[in-house]
Amino acid sequence: MGFLKSIFGAKEAKIVEVAPFGSRYEVPSGETMLEAALKNGVPFPHNCTVGTCGSCKCKLKTGRVSALSDFGYTLSQQEIAAGFILACQAIPKDALTQVEVESQALDMPKPEAFKGRISATETLTHDIVRITVELDRPIHFIAGQYANLNYEGLPRARNYSFADAPDRDGRQQVNFFVRKVPGGAFTEALFRGELDNRPLDVEGPHGNFHLHTGNEPMVCIAGGSGLAPILSVLEKARKDRVKRPCVFLFGARTQADLYGLEQIHLIKANWADNFVFLPVLSHEPDDSAWTGARGLVTQFIADALPGIDWNKAEGYMCGPPGMIDAGISAMTQIGVPLEAIFYDKFTDESHSAKSA
Ligand SMILES: Cc1cc2nc3c(=O)[nH]c(=O)nc-3n(C[C@H](O)[C@H](O)[C@H](O)COP(=O)(O)OP(=O)(O)OC[C@H]3O[C@@H](n4cnc5c(N)ncnc54)[C@H](O)[C@@H]3O)c2cc1C
Ligand code: FES
Incomplete structure (x- = not known):
């Protein structure tokens, strides 16, 4: 990585401006946008620093950057097309680079x-x-x-x-x-x-990853251990008597991979608005007694909450990277705005190894 940095950043220092804090700092050659931000005391959201957690995601407003490792392992194609980058993997190419960080990240x-x-x-x-x-x-x-x-x-x-x-x-x-x-x-x-x-x-x-304020319908999708943050968000919303229609799709391979059902049913029973829970199994044997949905969880979004204006809905997803990418694609196709889709991709060492 040091070798790549020395190639990408061989010229003069570049200036970066970060909204909404209004910070302005110089990035010396060979440093990423995040490294220089932290050295300058700019509270840029971050965690892994190796391009796998997505915490340093920001929107590029002005200028171009080189990527130390492919943003596509963590960001979706739709996000990349919309100008999102990972600051920990970004080396500025132009004299001025302006980026925008989600403002709520500052209140965490x-x-x-x-x-x-x-x-x-x-x-x-x-x-x-x-x-x-x-x-x-x-x-x-x-x-x-x-x-x-x-x-x-x-x-x-x-x-x-x-x-x-x-x-x-x-x-x-x-x-x-x-x-x-x-x-x-x-x-x-x-x-x-x-x-x-x-x-x-x-x-x-x-x-x-957190519940954003508003009363738009919510589409939640969890895969595997991605149930944890979704339950955390739903349980908090239930306690706060949040009044929003909600569809919760839980993707698993077989019935044996479903868990937490008792807690999900309690949330559903005490939800302040319409709540649809749909477990979807991708590898359940054909001859089993399962009468519920079969296939990929992302195929069931469109029909799960009839009569919804998808342009006003928000998406919340946690779980394996492939499921998140498919979910972003399915949601944007039916009209959910990309800016209203929030997720945590459960990447692991194999993802950063691919990009090294
Ligand atoms: C924001 C976020 C939240 C998460 N939340 C959860 C959660 O709530 N629950 C959960 O279960 N997980 C969660 N994860 C995933 C979790 O952090 C770990 O990545 C996961 O548990 C794997 O850890 P490990 O040490 O067992 O595997 P690792 O040692 O990281 O290995 C993972 C895989 O990579 C392979 N591998 C290791 N090194 C290399 C290499 N050099 N080259 C190629 N392949 C390699 C291993 O064989 C293995 O298959 C989350 C991830 C993120 C980013
Ligand atoms: S800090 Fe984790 S992706 Fe940049």
């Missing part, structure tokens, strides 16, 4: 470092567990955000989304839904029980 609680320990583990499906982590003090977060979890000896922290609605006084016990990734360092160790008594470093909160 500031990340802090916590010590934690797993106090309970519950099997949810054959490859997803709920872990309860007891922290040394309460953490404040916004529904939909995530934390970085690490233990001694692991070179890089892993991101896990809070599965609970936040408490006004913060939460000292937090739950995460963790899916086992074959060959994955953190999840394999967790599923072997090696993290049960191990001190964890927990840092957060991070991320800009």
